[in-house]
Amino acid sequence: MNLSHLYYFRTLAEVQHYTRAAEKLFITQPTLSNAVSQLEKELGIPLFEKDGRNVRLTKQGREFNAYISQALDLVDKAIDVAHEQAGAPSGSFDLGVIYTIQADYLPRLLRGFRAKYGQNIRINTFQGLTESLVDDLVAGRYDVVFGSRIREREDLGYVPVVSQRLVALVHDYSPFAMRESVSFEELSHAKVYTYPTTTALGREVDDVLREKMPGITIYGTAEDEITLGSMVDSDSSAVGLTLETLGILPFSRLKVVPITGMPDDFHMVYLIYRKNAFQPRSVENFIQYVQEFNDGNPMVQRLHMNSLGDSRTASDRTVTPGRVLRSDALLGDELIGAPEGLAGKSIPGGHGGIRG
Numbered sequence: 001m002n003l004s005h006l007y008y009f010r011t012l013a014e015v016q017h018y019t020r021a022a023e024k025l026f027i028t029q030p031t032l033s034n035a036v037s038q039l040e041k042e043l044g045i046p047l048f049e050k051d052g053r054n055v056r057l058t059k060q061g062r063e064f065n066a067y068i069s070q071a072l073d074l075v076d077k078a079i080d081v082a083h084e085q086a087g088a089p090s091g092s093f094d095l096g097v098i099y100t101i102q103a104d105y106l107p108r109l110l111r112g113f114r115a116k117y118g119q120n121i122r123i124n125t126f127q128g129l130t131e132s133l134v135d136d137l138v139a140g141r142y143d144v145v146f147g148s149r150i151r152e153r154e155d156l157g158y159v160p161v162v163s164q165r166l167v168a169l170v171h172d173y174s175p176f177a178m179r180e181s182v183s184f185e186e187l188s189h190a191k192v193y194t195y196p197t198t199t200a201l202g203r204e205v206d207d208v209l210r211e212k213m214p215g216i217t218i219y220g221t222a223e224d225e226i227t228l229g230s231m232v233d234s235d236s237s238a239v240g241l242t243l244e245t246l247g248i249l250p251f252s253r254l255k256v257v258p259i260t261g262m263p264d265d266f267h268m269v270y271l272i273y274r275k276n277a278f279q280p281r282s283v284e285n286f287i288q289y290v291q292e293f294n295d296g297n298p299m300v301q302r303l304h305m306n307s308l309g310d311s312r313t314a315s316d317r318t319v320t321p322g323r324v325l326r327s328d329a330l331l332g333d334e335l336i337g338a339p340e341g342l343a344g345k346s347i348p349g350g351h352g353g354i355r356g
Helices: 003-015 018-025 029-043 059-085 105-117 130-138 200-212 225-233 281-296
Strands: 048-051 054-057 091-097 121-127 144-147 156-164 166-171 191-194 218-221 238-243 254-258 267-274 299-303 324-327
Touching (some): 018 029, 054 059, 105 156, 144 281, 166 225, 225 238, 225 254, 267 281
């Protein structure tokens, strides 16, 4: 039995279309058709049946696929382990990420991972919002994702990686702009914009507002920080209750003001993975590396306020054991493959983000 034919079969079972499967395998359609026919003849059972322009597995094909996929997974892992022991780790995996960690935490993490495991591991990165990322993770489209903890599921594992605090985002002309901090009581009389309660993050903020500012009127909502920043930038009387993330960096006329009593770990970002799923060796190594990164302590995301001005107190600038992630609108020396001469320099102009 030809091992290549088994891989061809698995790909066709996934794609369910001869032309697309052949393209994915970088072979011709006749080559794929002949391989499947030869496999069916050798096994003595039909593996596929026509379904319009597509194909689908027969009952016998589904049973064969269940076992052969497990076997091929083990073959792939054995090859990865052999390469790792030979000093040349290889493999690939699909990683889903929210935007807000892509310019600080993620480059540091991937740089360290590649330094330890080499450049031969291919990481395919996709951006999205937490809910869609987790749905795709559960469906098997991604191997691991970074996002918020939006649901309790026994089959999902969560590794806390980055904490983000809730802050007040104000205009230069706001009476709060020169303050080192502001209280919820003071904000209760402001024109507040924040996240909608239709999102997990919005419900987190709403719980705080119900406790700290009962009866407050919310003037508008947005699902991401860059849109909240736009609302405040267009109305100097507005205050945005937002996470301190990269999404607010583009706004040169806005300032971040800490809220009295708000903890650094108000909102946590996690590495999320399927606990009971088969994991390729590269994914196992990545999960373990994330767990060990920064000695296993979540990092505190802080904006290093260049365009926004530094509104933090001296005590806020003290680095705690959790370590602080500073974002100089992308730290040059944290970029993967930064061009020569860029390391250690700030890149002017921030990058906005989408909430996860």
